[in-house]
Amino acid sequence: MNKTYQLGATAAFGLEGVVAGELKRLGYENAKGFHGGATFEGTLTDAFRANLWLRTADRVLIYFGRFKALSFEELFERVKALPWEELLPRDAQVYVTGKCARSKLMSVPDVQSISKKAIVERMKAAYSLNWLPEDGARYHIDVHLHQDEAAVTVDTSGAGLSRRGYRTLNAEAPLRETLAAAMLITSPWRPWLPLYDPLCGSGTLPIEAAMIALDRAPGLTRAFDMERWTGVDGDALASLRSEARTRFETAKKERAVDISGSDMDERVLRLAAAHRAQAGLNDFIRLECKPVSRAQLTEPRGAVVTNPPYGERLGDKKSAEAVCRDLSALMRGHDDWTLTAISSDRDFEKVYGRRCTKKRRVFNGRIECEILTYIPTSDRLAKERRPAKDRGERAKK
Numbered sequence: 233m234n235k236t237y238q239l240g241a242t243a244a245f246g247l248e249g250v251v252a253g254e255l256k257r258l259g260y261e262n263a264k265g266f267h268g269g270a271t272f273e274g275t276l277t278d279a280f281r282a283n284l285w286l287r288t289a290d291r292v293l294i295y296f297g298r299f300k301a302l303s304f305e306e307l308f309e310r311v312k313a314l315p316w317e318e319l320l321p322r323d324a325q326v327y328v329t330g331k332c333a334r335s336k337l338m339s340v341p342d343v344q345s346i347s348k349k350a351i352v353e354r355m356k357a358a359y360s361l362n363w364l365p366e367d368g369a370r371y372h373i374d375v376h377l378h379q380d381e382a383a384v385t386v387d388t389s390g391a392g393l394s395r396r397g398y399r400t401l402n403a404e405a406p407l408r409e410t411l412a413a414a415m416l417i418t419s420p421w422r423p424w425l426p427l428y429d430p431l432c433g434s435g436t437l438p439i440e441a442a443m444i445a446l447d448r449a450p451g452l453t454r455a456f457d458m459e460r461w462t463g464v465d466g467d468a469l470a471s472l473r474s475e476a477r478t479r480f481e482t483a484k485k486e487r488a489v490d491i492s493g494s495d496m497d498e499r500v501l502r503l504a505a506a507h508r509a510q511a512g513l514n515d516f517i518r519l520e521c522k523p524v525s526r527a528q529l530t531e532p533r534g535a536v537v538t539n540p541p542y543g544e545r546l547g548d549k550k551s552a553e554a555v556c557r558d559l560s561a562l563m564r565g566h567d568d569w570t571l572t573a574i575s576s577d578r579d580f581e582k583v584y585g586r587r588c589t590k591k592r593r594v595f596n597g598r599i600e601c602e603i604l605t606y607i608p609t610s611d612r613l614a615k616e617r618r619p620a621k622d623r624g625e626r627a628k629k
């Protein structure tokens with residue numbers, strides 16, 4: 233139960249450092265970003281804690297084995313040599329997937345079936361069984377071959393961590409919850425500042441913001457595969473869940489938040505309202521039906537974090553650009569408000585009319601995007617500094 237494993241929190245391209253930062257804030261000082269996520273060390277209870285609290289990761293995996301495999305015989309022997317009985321009980325449902333890239337072994341079905349056979353053989357010998365009943369908890373094992381190196385992982389999460397449980401209705405082009413959380417975490421918004429999404433669609437950004445502001449664990453109301461495993465410390469898991477519930481209940485009583493969203497589409501706002509209710513956040517997010525051209529920033533400072541329409545299809549490009557100009561007009565003159573927007577449009581800055589302060593390349597599903605952040609005060613400070621620097625350089629000549 234107290235065995236320490238190498239764990240991995242997988243993430244979308246571009247979010248590796250964000251996940252590593254989240255893990256460090258959870259106390260896993262040695263967390264390191266790598267291509268596709270971040271690694272850290274911990275027990276199964278730590279894996280559960282990561283599942284419960286990570287906002288930007290896709291899954292939490294146990295790295296169960298790594299080895300070179302140049303032939304199927306070698307793959308079979310190396311998978312069989314792993315101590316499966318330490319993690320899997322005799323009734324484990326063994327579900328194996330595979331991936332192959334730039335390796336000698338490139339047949340995914342063969343990698344899958346040979347690995348499964350090797351695990352079954354190991355378990356049969358360890359438990360003195362002729363066949364495995366496989367009627368217990370599910371263990372999803374993945375064998376990923378990359379440049380002939382096999383990484384064998386066991387998935388502790390089950391459904392991807394973006395499935396918080398509140399978003400059950402389908403809007404067009406919803407933003408993935410993990411990406412929405414990453415936009416908020418990397419934006420200049422802080423939980424005590426007003427947050428506004430004038431293109432909120434089904435409500436993902438305001439809901440994720442309220443969850444951050446109110447210390448609500450993203451996994452609070454959903455289950456994880458590992459909770460059904462026999463090797464976990466059930467009491468420790470239950471106490472982590474109950475602590476998370478208490479933190480949310482306490483924050484709801486003590487914290488003041490100012491989070492709102494609007495959208496011009498009444499139907500999509502109804503979905504946002506349903507999702508807000510499902511997340512238990514009715515009292516903390518205001519929703520309004522209006523076009524961005526009528527949106528206003530009424531507080532002296534705050535953050536707009538938004539996901540404008542991409543205009544991927546030909547006919548949509550013009551209206552997406554009009555929205556971008558409306559956003560620019562909304563922000564104009566509000567030097568103490570920041571804007572963070574995600575866009576796949578390479579011309580976003582041109583249409584918006586200004587260069588952004590910083591950007592981060594990410595993928596929203598398969599679409600390559602940028603998260604652009606505008607911090608007008610930094611423009612102001614830069615302008616204030618620039619003449620002095622220029623003067624100094626000229627004076628020297």
Ligand SMILES: C[S@@+](CC[C@H](N)C(=O)[O-])C[C@H]1O[C@@H](n2cnc3c(N)ncnc32)[C@H](O)[C@@H]1O
Nearest residue numbers: 406407431432433434436496497523524539541
């Ligand atoms: C990419 S979607 C946002 C999706 C949202 N982040 C979610 O997770 O559901 C863009 C949203 O902008 C809204 N929209 C488009 N043009 C608008 C306008 N001029 N004013 C207000 N909302 C607009 C659409 O109705 C749509 O819901």
